[in-house]
Amino acid sequence: MARIAAVLDLCRAPRGRALARGVLLAAIVGAAAGFLSQSYGAPVMLLALLIGMALHGVAEKSDCAPGLGFASQTLLRWGVALMGLRLSFQDVSVLGWGPVLAVLGLVLATLGAGVLLSYLFGRRKAFGLLAGGSVAICGASAALAITSVLPRREDREADTLLVITGVTLLSTLAMILYPVLFRALAFSPTETAFLIGATIHDVAQVAGAGHSVSAEVGVLAVFVKMLRVALLPVVLLFVALALGGAGDGRRGLPWFLVVFLALAGLGHLDILPAALVAQLVTLSQACLVMAIAALGLRTDLGGLLEVDRRYIAMLVLLTLFLLALAMGFVRLIGL
Template sequence: MLSKIRDHGQPYFGGIMLAVVIAAAATFLSEHYGAPVMLFALLIGMAFHFLSQDTACKPGIEFSAKTLLRFGVGLLGLRLSVGDVESIGLIPVVAIIGFVLATLACGAFLSRLLGRRMAFGLLAGGSVAICGASAALAITSVLPPRPDREQDTLFVVIAVTALSTVAMVIYPVMFQAMGLGDVESGFLIGATIHDVAQVVGAGYSISEEAGVIATFVKMLRVALLPVVMLVVMFSFRGAQTQKVTLPWFLVVFVVLAIVANTGMLPQAVIDLVAELSRWCLVIAIAALGVKTNLAKFREVRPSYGAILIAETVFLLMIALAFVIFVGI
């Protein structure tokens, strides 16, 4: 049994250990210099991009950046209290639904305006509105097949990853410069940044409270992925589609959040899981940094890039307008 486990895990060992070492270095620097650990993990990881395609590291890096990330996000459910939800309120939750639908409509409109196909507009709008690259891959699975569909998806994935990485660094600084509190900043980060990893990194770079709020808001957006996929399916009824399901890490997040608020678990267990979740997320961000190739950002087609940038700005503007004029 142990030999089978060792043989199965051997291909992942090198990449996981690389991410763990980067995460440990980022944690050390953060504790000694007071800068965000997520930012350190991302930047140090980017310095090791040359190892991202190494056969000894690639499987472990992919595992850390995807599976370990989702596991860490799922565990965050234990850190979500009823007070965190109440601090947001019902109206902001309804607003999140409006943001997603408005961004999806914006993508379709801009695609038509710039002479692109409706399918690309829904693909781009859904990836910006929900969860970046993951949403792009999910939405592609329910779009009608075309010879250039894979290329379109690749461009969207590259662009939203680039925009999310930039937003992870810029948004926390911008929101704090605007004088917004942790709750408002966490809400905006969760409502506007595309990928889950960057939402977690940006939120926790501000504070623990902002990180929890950002993750909760992001989970609301992720929960709408099946709805968006159904909208896309019904827009192209003749297409062969796959089964629409909820992401497993969202289910884990919700279940653990319910368990945490029943009072059944001792605080020591919750603290232990919280620390495990934190390490999973820092390791995942380190792996994401290793995967980040700045040169690929230049490969995005100008018109495609314009659509995705416009959608990103649109989502940021309506979210900011809500916080400023309606409030949380």
């Protein structure tokens, strides 16, 4: 009873009401996207993103920021974690060890390309590792994590914001364009899942792009993405050793990756009631749709386009480099 009372007190507090309003707004956008998806057969994730972006001005003028932040971050992580129940080890066996090793190679190559481009663009190696790591691993989340282990500088926050803005814009565009590109190039569903998971920066956009193709492609794409996320501690340690970083960021595995793998194992053992699994899968889908809606509501396209074009060009080159390498692997090796 004491815990319930504490939750009610939080909801009555100003921040609690703002949190609730933001989550409710994301839920309304998600519900609208779900209705339109069922009515017209369009991808629900894409609709949630587009409706959210169209309503950014409304969200910006209201006191919804805490709730939208909660929906786009915490609900996203829970949605991804619960997707582990939908991952079949038979699906994973379709990929084999080749793509796993390919993901490692893609991450290392993108990091190296980031360092090289930083010299060509007149920036320090630290900026190259920051940009390359954000493209190679998981976008804005990786940028924040890598910043935490870089040596402290006055312009570090500005660099981090620039990279976060750039990869967010590119990841959003990739979510919309990549499924169309891969379909036009006649990649199979398994190849499409690998390419989406191996090339799009943020987890939310990977889930959105994958599910815009099919539920199976979405689950497999997120698994490939989790392979990239799992390399984050290794990259952080490498950056810290290479630059003597004095940051205070955490270097452990993200909790949602651990839960994702644990639930995948439970699902494989088939010990959970089928009804419970079905409800959790539905909850996972709802969390992801709300997270995508919140992401759209928080996205200011005008602000994204105001960043330094030279460094956006650097992030674009890194993104295209990663895409070309991944497609080259699939064309040469196949899945």
